[in-house]
Amino acid sequence: MAPQPGTPESSPRTPEIFRTADLPAPDRVRGWELHNAEALIGLACRQLDGPALEATEQVLTSTELRVARVTANGHFTERNARMVRRTPQEAAVVFCAVAGESVYYSDGAMRSLRPGELLVVDADRPCVRGFSADFEEFVLTVPREVADLIDLQPAADQARVLPFRGRTATPWATTLVSRVHSSFNGDVAADGLLDLLAAATTGGAESASSDSHFAAAASYIEARVGDASLSATRIAAAVGLSPRQLSRVFAARDLTVPGYVTNRRVQRARRLLAAGTDRSIADLAHAVGFTSPSRFAAAFREVYDESPSAFCARLRVERSA
Secondary structure, three states, X not given: OOOOOOOOOOOOOOOEEEXXXXXXXXXXXXXXXXXXXXXXXXXXXXXXXXXXXXXXXXXXXXXXXXXXXXXXXXXXXXEOHHHHHHOOOOEEEEEEEEEOOEEEEEOOEEEEEOOOEEEEEEOOOOEEEEEOOOEEEEEEEEEHHHHHHOOOOOOOOOOOOEEOOOOOOOHHHHHHHHHHHHHHOOOOOOOOHHHHHHHHHOOOOOOOOHHHHHHHHHHHHHHHOOOOOOOHHHHHHHOOOOHHHHHHHHHOOOOOHHHHHHHHHXXXXXXXXXXXXOOOHHHHHHHOOOOOHHHHHHHHXXXXXXXXXXXXXXXHHHHHO
């Protein structure tokens, strides 16, 4: 399973960015193919008559999954049977349409994917995708062995599309896409996505499970970690549990709710310090939800075995070396 985001090992990842605009117009399609073969999924790309390919891809990678943010103008992609045989991916793929419509064709079935919808497919199922205009989407690629662990089953019926917006969307699907979006804005590390993905793609069938409630609680905490008044009662109410039930969900992972919140505050503070914030230690402590600098310093030392000031001093030495 995915590492728990309440541990110090969880860390932010910086997206790798590729832009076809950095290439000469005649080389863009081939460059896009080569990039995707290495960074995401091997595919062939074609364009109809029109402007040169304008495509950008940001990729976040961990041992459990790969997450991409793709924006581009209209084009077609294909992953045919020969390509599957030559470069099998052994992965499940989730397409989350943010803006612009696309068409997905496989096994004789065609389905439009509209903004606010997601589709789970097998990366090794031959298919064609078409985008007639500008679009934006998130693409989650999950290795087969990880997908099996979380019971992520690609849709056998290509017409099976799940909403993540609107009245029929489950909170798990909505939270999943919201957290993916936040991870590319540098606000939230891409933690807890697997639990959310498993719940979202089962249509909410796991909404009562411990994993799903933990993922939802973690997402709620992440969005409000700088609020000093954040409490277990508020978190529990937000995910539909009593405070006692919430405590049991965290206890099953050898965590406590207050301890988890404190760790996330400390981790956010460390990211800000590493990025070179010009805030004082006192201001930073309040910004990440601590009521006093002394409590912040004690918590930071407990997690990282050094004070915030010592951490900053060590960074300065390392950067000047």
